[in-house]
Amino acid sequence: MLHHNVILLGGSGFIGKQLAFSLANRGCQVTVPCRRPHRHRSLLVHPRIRVVEANVLDSEQLKRLCRGKDAVINLIGILHERNKGDFRTVHINFIKSLVSACTDNSIKRLLHLSALGADQASGSSLYLRSKGEGENLLHTFGQKDLEVTSFQPSVVFGKHDQFINRFAGILKLCIGFFPLACPGSKIAPVYVGDLVKCMVDTLDDRSSHSKRYTVCGPEVFTLQQIVELIIEAINAHCRVLPLGNALSKLQAAVLQNLPGKLFTLDNYRSLQTDNVCTDTEPCPTSLRQYIQNLGVLFNNKKHYAEFRQHCANNRDTSFSQEP
Numbered sequence: 001m002l003h004h005n006v007i008l009l010g011g012s013g014f015i016g017k018q019l020a021f022s023l024a025n026r027g028c029q030v031t032v033p034c035r036r037p038h039r040h041r042s043l044l045v046h047p048r049i050r051v052v053e054a055n056v057l058d059s060e061q062l063k064r065l066c067r068g069k070d071a072v073i074n075l076i077g078i079l080h081e082r083n084k085g086d087f088r089t090v091h092i093n094f095i096k097s098l099v100s101a102c103t104d105n106s107i108k109r110l111l112h113l114s115a116l117g118a119d120q121a122s123g124s125s126l127y128l129r130s131k132g133e134g135e136n137l138l139h140t141f142g143q144k145d146l147e148v149t150s151f152q153p154s155v156v157f158g159k160h161d162q163f164i165n166r167f168a169g170i171l172k173l174c175i176g177f178f179p180l181a182c183p184g185s186k187i188a189p190v191y192v193g194d195l196v197k198c199m200v201d202t203l204d205d206r207s208s209h210s211k212r213y214t215v216c217g218p219e220v221f222t223l224q225q226i227v228e229l230i231i232e233a234i235n236a237h238c239r240v241l242p243l244g245n246a247l248s249k250l251q252a253a254v255l256q257n258l259p260g261k262l263f264t265l266d267n268y269r270s271l272q273t274d275n276v277c278t279d280t281e282p283c284p285t286s287l288r289q290y291i292q293n294l295g296v297l298f299n300n301k302k303h304y305a306e307f308r309q310h311c312a313n314n315r316d317t318s319f320s321q322e323p
């Protein structure tokens with residue numbers, strides 16, 4: 001790889017861990033700063049991945065961490081605010097110190113993970129507007145000093161995701177009806193392995209400089225269709241109760257005040273925008289096929305036999321390569 005010595009911000013998260021392994025397997029030295037390194041020991045099994053304890057929101061620490069690196073990849077992001085102003089801190093202000101850390105260390109290459117629908121002016125939620133503003137900031141600076149490429153994925157699925165796993169965990173306990181907010185929202189979920197491959201392939205690709213790529217999977221589903229696929233795969237004893245707009249909003253208003261913030265009003269607003277790509281070639285991995293294999297993860301004997309048969313027929317190991 002041309003960019004050999006990479007600092008991966010957000011490398012301790014769901015997508016970040018996959019990306020760290022993928023970069024390291026291609027020969028990069030990968031430094032992953034994070035707040036609680038003891039929680040991410042799984043990264044240490046790779047000799048080319050280094051995990052360091054740091055607070056990257058501290059601009060001086062960030063500058064020191066970037067010293068001697070050829071490229072920066074930024075995945076840091078949050079889906080909801082714990083305190084008012086968190087989106088601004090993490091998605092916008094952090095980007096400003098990231099740019100100055102790159103300038104001070106003469107780093108010329110930066111990849112950034114944004115989100116599909118991110119739009120500073122007209123994003124439907126604070127999450128989407130703040131992601132859009134951060135991305136715009138990077139591309140503005142990028143015209144002068146940095147070669148920036150950003151990615152806007154739809155919802156990402158994979159072994160440790162917070163989407164399919166979270167629904168599956170709740171549905172497994174549910175009996176009767178499952179009240180689902182925003183059931184008609186359209187999503188084109190993309191497999192984490194596909195997204196990570198796009199990012200790694202792009203790192204040394206000069207034609208990608210200053211570009212923004214939307215990244216989607218091959219199928220478009222409504223949220224209700226996805227939940228129904230999960231129910232079937234894990235053999236849950238419930239049916240979807242689709243909520244209308246007013247009840248969806250009410251559910252968000254209630255749940256955002258409970259511990260864990262399963263669903264917030266800002267999430268509800270994000271779901272008002274369809275999460276689908278209009279003009280890009282979709283990534284190959286099918287969510288439908290992935291969910292069918294979920295039964296195995298949830299000890300569902302009915303699907304285990306089918307899954308084994310499927311793997312034997314297709315020699316399909318793609319889902320077992322995740323760390």
Ligand SMILES: NC(=O)c1ccc[n+]([C@@H]2O[C@H](COP(=O)([O-])OP(=O)(O)OC[C@H]3O[C@@H](n4cnc5c(N)ncnc54)[C@H](OP(=O)(O)O)[C@@H]3O)[C@@H](O)[C@H]2O)c1
Pocket residue numbers: 009010011012013014015016034035036056057075076077078090113114115116152153154155156157163
């Ligand atoms: N997953 C999706 O479906 C999806 C879809 C579209 C876009 N994205 C974007 O992709 C990126 C990664 O998503 P993900 O699903 O991998 O998220 P994740 O698992 O929640 O990981 C988020 C990462 O950001 C770090 N982080 C968050 N707040 C921080 C803070 N205040 N200070 C320092 N580090 C902080 C976390 O570090 P700790 O380990 O220390 O908490 C973690 O490494 C995000 O920017 C997200 O907006 C995700």
